[in-house]
Structures are given as C-alpha cells and as structure tokens.
Amino acid sequence: MTSIQRLFALDSQALEHNIKIINTLKPDYIEILPGVVPEILEEVYEKTGIPIIAGGLIRTKQDVENALNKGAKAITTSFVHLWEL
Template sequence: MDFLKTVMLEKKIGATIRRVEDLNEAIHHPNIGTIFLLGADINILPSIIKKVHSDNKVLLVHLDMLEGAGKDRAGIHLLARMGLRGLVTTKPNLVKFASEEGMAVIQRLFVLDSESVKTGIKMASAVKPNAVEILPATVPRFVIQDMKDALGIPVLGGGLLRTEEDVRLALSKGIDAVSTSLRHLWEMNFEK
C-alpha cells in the first residue's frame, strides 16, 4: 500500500476532529483529504463513515478513544463490516487485528526519551502498521530518521504544532505528514 497516496491522499495535513459536531468543517475543507476522528460513539459511526466516504475523504478512527466498540478481534471485525477502512491505535494487538481485516493502520507512539524510541521501533516492527504517528511532532530529526531507517514506513507527526513554522519544521525534519486540530493550519498548501 502506498500509504501517503491512498490514505493521506498526497496531502501533508490531516484534520484531527475531537467532536463529531466539528466533522462537517473537515469534510468540506478543500485542503483536507484525511480525517482523524478522536472521539465518537459506535452507534453513530456508520453514518460518519458513510458521510466521509461519500465526500471522497479518508476516515481514520482512533480506536482507543471510540466508545462502545470492543478493543479486540471481534470489535475490529465489526468496524470492518461497518465499512471503516482505517484506524489509529497505541495498542500493538489491535494493529495486528486491523491489518488482518485489510484496514490501513497507524501505530501511534509517544516519544518521551531514547528508550521510548527503541520500544516504539521494536513494537512497530513486530506488528507492521502501514505508518507510525509520533507524538509530539516536535521531536528531533534523528528520532524520525531512526524510525524511518528501522521501519521503512511513513512517519506522521501530531501534537504540539501551533504555527505554520512548527509544521514546516516538522516536515523539514522528515515527517511525511501531520495531523492537527488547529483550523488555521488546515489552510496550509504544499506543492508535491
């Protein structure tokens, strides 16, 4: 899978949505192709999936924050049957289950120190997500390069991005794309 093409739609910024009420803004934004949904209820998820897909956008649900879905193989299978094509999780076993269902999967990693970088690489190597998302996106260049060298998959960044300069710096360090809830950053345009 060419993750940056099929999931990020060759865009550098994905919209993070924490409240379902904010979904329409991301769906109708011309610069946004991918929506990271950080909070929802399983009961409304089918309508969200349908709405996002009908607008030719990509929806990634952060499974750890989804209410009402089992955080196990059966829960992942249910989400796949609902039409969900991708998810984000911090849990390696869920990466494995979602991959088995044919979903695009992002392993979210919190980078606190050198040991967390090693642990994150080891964990992602074992379960083989389609991409990793590191938080915060403001990590040093060597962290991004170590992850890319070890994993050979795209590295996304999220968290602690406030300004356009922050986004440009993260991208200049090797991050392939970022996710952000800040609307003014959705306005950024990048040439291929």
Template sequence: MSVISYALKRNPLIASLTDTNDLDKVLDSDCNIIILIQSDIGTLKEIVDRIRETDKLIFVHLDLTKGLKRDASGVKFLSEFVGVDGIITTHTNLIQVAKQYNLLTIQRVFILDTASIKQGIKSINSSKPDAVEILPGVVVPHIQNYLKSLSDQTIIAAGLIHSEDEIQHILQNGAQGVSSSSLGLWNKE
C-alpha cells in the same frame, strides 16, 4: 505507494477532529485525511456518513472513542457497521485485527526518551502498520536517525505543533505528514 502516502503527497496536513461542531470546517478543508478523535459511538456513524460524501480518508482513534471497547469486536464494528477507512491505536494487537478487516492502520507511538523510541520501533516492526504517528510531533526532526530504520513506514507527526513553520520543519526532517487539531492550519499546505 500506499493509500495514506498518496493522500499525504497531495496534502501533508491531516485534520484531527476533536470537536464535532467543527465538522463542516473539516469537510471544507484541503485535508485529504480526517482523524476522528474523542468521538462518541452514538454519533460516529452519522459523522462518518457525512465525511463519506467527500473523497477524504476517515480514521477513528480507537483508543479514544467513547463507548467503543478496544478489542476485536470494536474493530469489526468500525469496519462493518460504521464504514471507516482505518483506525489509529497504540495497541499492537489491534493493528493485526484491523488488517483482517482490510482497514488501514496507524500506530500511535509516544516518545518520552531513548528507551521509548527503541520500544516503539520494536513494536512497529512487529505490527507493521501502514503508518506511524509520533507524539509529540515536534520531536520528529530530533529522532530522524532512529526513524531511518522504519524506511517502509509512513511517518506522521502529531502533538504540540502550532505553526506553519513547525510543520515545514517537521516535513523537511523526517515526516511525510502532520496531524493537527488546529483549525487555522487545516487549509495551509
């Protein structure tokens, strides 16, 4: 069982931190995984160091980090200087680079139509990330048949998920985890 799968078995909800003013709330949450979204390179290490004091896994959304270039040097910086556990990206080539630095990887895939599902699966099969984040997450139950071909992948749903009922429905129908920036959901299992 992968590190990500183990953390999600303990609590399937992932805290996506979009506002650093909510850092204390995420640190106090029951979530075992934190995704830093829209972080800033100037404060990133300080935030990661605070999270590091807990036993939570730390992921940085590489594509949305201000001041950080989406290339091999950016991945190396996150690994060697910042000390994150993993990255999230839409870029297949960065998944491979992150693996060279022993980082956990989550590939973000946007589902717009059947063609995007097929292209996403092709990309995932090529890059072989540790987990896949499907956006919008509310579509996961509707694309279960396509996701069966990703049987080795941990599926995370994210985006447009607003209630505990939606979370439960998604978890019962194709996802092992749900990522949310909604503070009110972080302490619910």
C-alpha cells in the same frame, strides 16, 4: 484497512522499545507524538521505513515545515489555520 501505530516519544528507552514493536507489527503508518522533534521523526523513519504522521504540539507553520522536512508525510493538529498549508 489501514493500520496506524502511535509512538509516544517519552524517552530514549521508550523510543527504542516502540521501534522494535513497530518493526514487528509493520503498520501502514506511524503517528509520532509529540511531533515537534524533527530529529526523532527522521530517526524513526530511518529505522522503520514506515511513513510518519507528526502529531501533538504542532502549533506553528515552522513546526509543520520542520516535520515535513524531516520526513513526515502528514501532520495532525487542532490549529485550524495550519490545515491549509
């Protein structure tokens, strides 16, 4: 069974709290919401080493590229035109 931990990047304190929880639970993947803040994606991966899924507010090809360039392994989006990128 694959485990996914969702990380809601609301503010710096919530981010640090979630990273501590993730390092304790060791899920298979982390879905970061919103996924349009590339620096947060990179920071979470550096601090956990767990593969990242970027989700939430991914609306453009550039959003997808930015997330992938900062370490996301996958993207979730409801914008169908982005599914084939």
